[in-house]
Amino acid sequence: MKNWYLFLLSLVAAFILFMILSFFYNHTSSEELELSEPIQIVFKSIKGQPMDFWEVVEQGIDEAAKEFGVQVNISGPRYEREINRQINILNAVIDENPPLIILAANDFKRLVASVERADSMGIPVITIDSGIESDIPVSFIATDNIDAGNKAGREMKRLIALNENKIIAIVSHIKETSSAINREAGVREALSSEDIIGTWFCDVETEKAYAITLELLKNREIGGIVALNEVATLGVAKAIDEQQASDRVFVVGFDNAVRELAYLEEGIIKATVVQRPYNMGYLSIKTAVEYLKGEKVETFLDTDSILITKDNMFKREYQELLFPVGNQ
């Protein structure tokens, strides 16, 4: 008659014992997120130049994935302009029903439909670098491009004061991209008292930016060019270099391609605003893990930008940012 409760009591006691013992080590291990499927990441482009922006983002992602113990899978189109391909890749990724998708959108509007589909399937989406025109993404992790543009604009304002030629032109990369829109807005805000003759779009092609700059240089009153991304900056710098116009036209660029840094050293580019792609990658995974654990996440996370000039480019704290330690 008592055997059943004897047995039960012992089981319950052992169970309690087990639970209490678990408690002592649980605080370190239970924090780890257990995912059956990897987090899917869709980049703007993959397999670009070594140590380019997206490769550094990937390093940050890998570091975070290691730290938080999650699996990730990265995909994306070959080139940034392949919007349709990115949509197809995103759709394929959605079909795999991952726990979460991290997306760097190549188009502000055209990826919305796919993201809505992911949302209807209950897959959360985090956008990085470039967002989409939708409230669905649980978080947007990017450089505050208005602020970054502002930094470039303020530097240009400082430089143009030293220059006889006062007219400023903007060379942007692509028309309908949020980064281009916001950077331009930031630049224009900082240069509101200056004379900006217009914005040209190079469609993410160095040659086009180069050609635009050659055209612009025909205007002898041009004193400053703000180039809004890496490709635009390289095109502009190439033209200035060839025309040996660095004394009369001051260039403020964006990003930190090795060639750009050489131009910076040579004085062809006066300053460049660099983002923190490593942090972007790291924070995207950190945020994803926090979201999947049910914690509250910021809807927008600024990964910050830094104005780099010839004077500070070899400073200890920026060296790693500008020259990522790769497998040289």
Add this chain to the structure above:
Amino acid sequence: MKKTLMFRTLESRIYMIFTLMIFAAVFVMQLVSFRFTMNTVRNSTLANNRILLGQLVKQIDSYIAGMEQISMAVQDDLQLITFLQNGGDSSSTVYRSIQQRLGNYIEARNDISDIIIVGQAGGIIPGNPDMDLNPWVNIADKEWYRSALEAGGATVVSSSYVQNIVAGRYSWVVSLSREIVSPLDGKSLGILLVDLKFNRIKDLCQSLVVGSKGYNFIIDPDRNYIFHPSQQLIYSELRMEPIDSIYSLLDNENESFYHENDRYFMIETSSLTGWHLISVTYESDIVTDWQYVQISYAFLGLILFLIVGLATNRISSGITRPIRKLQKIMQSVDTGEFQLVGAIKATEEIRELAREYDTMVGHIRKLMDENIKEQELKRKSDLKALQAQINPHFLYNTLDSIIWMGEMGQNREVVLMTSALSKLFRISISRGRELINISDEIAHVESYLTIQKMRYKDKFEYEIDIDPDLYKSSILKITLQPLVENAIYHGIKEVDHKGLIRITGEEFGEKIKLEVVDNGKGMTEEELENLNTMLSSTPGSSGLFRQGTGVLNVHERIQLYFGNKYGLSYFPSSGGGIRIMIIIPRAELEK
């Protein structure tokens, strides 16, 4: 409900207390040993890590030392010293051969990025003839250059940095630089720069790590990070290393590691470079299978519990089973039987209890027997008190009649009446016995009737019709006579016609039914009913009883002797009188 009820028993209480105590004991024991196991595992892992860290320091030191040997070899190159002292043309053959030798070193050691000699005069000899110097670099501003000058001939190891001395190339290096001093006059001839590929150090740091998450990092004496796997997180303050706390380990001999949250830090200092190498180990990597340890401990706990539980159960039921047995026997008191426990298999305490109980039961039994005897005595005395005595009026009336008949010379009648009286007394005495044969009772009542009939000059007739089978049955003596007396005085005497008294007797199931019927005055139905109610109520409550106390006495005596089932009841008789029915048990008289 059932549970709370169960914990009220001694057995479950013993069990509960034992279980709780053992649970606490096992719990504390397991906790201590679990912690101990974990500590042991952690300490041995950390001890291994320390060895690993030591190896890392050694490898980096030997790497730097190897580079330093090269720099020594270069500086001892007499041809070079002569060249630097004299100042030479970059197109000269001496220059070429020096460059050739430097180039050989670079080629021999693929971990050397560059070897460059900066002459005091400003001439630069690059180890790689194909490289272009970066025109935008001012060598005199470079830290490796300045610190080498300050060191005055000693080797200076730089922190890690981006070397931009080659045009269009930005490579991460650690620089070894030293001043080349003339062996002749001690004058400074220039600076030798050996750039080591930083990747080599990075790879070393990344190869000797523990677990999936552990990592190493290097800090120079000025607390600059030479290497950290996620340097950018450090500079943007997304990750913090508790440098101060780690450094305090250097002054503290007793502590070999610093523990913060889930990370363990250990520090070693390279004597050659002054660098601090710090290894970071994650708790989750140290004890990867703590769950298994935990499960086995829990399983052990379960088994211990089952064993102890069963043992407790045996102990508790061993205590309570004899008590239960005792209790069951004692329950017989409820039903009125007083069973003895007798010999019982139990502990001495319980046996003692049983013995005391048995003694008690013995006493109770004795007391009960005595009580029964007393009751018997009391009943007998009651019966005696109730026994109808021969009415003295009847006696002297009868004696008067005898005298009167004697005077009249009616000798025959005198004899008859006297013998009837004599018989009447003999039977009523019956040697003191309560019970007599029915035949004796008949003789008794007949004697009485004979006397009365003679006295009342044939005022009535009587009939006795009792089944002869019943003659041997027993009856309380003087049962019928008071009824007959009643019938004469209250029935027949009151009427003018000749009376008739009938006495019948027959078997009535297991009982005997006797009836005394008269045709006298009789009673109303209401009176009869009242009488019957009175008879069935408590004996002795008969206040005014018109019928005389004799009849009531008979009833009470029957009930006292045989029980309430028996006794008298009144009925109207068909002849106008009353019929009294007597029910008594049928039993033979014992001899």
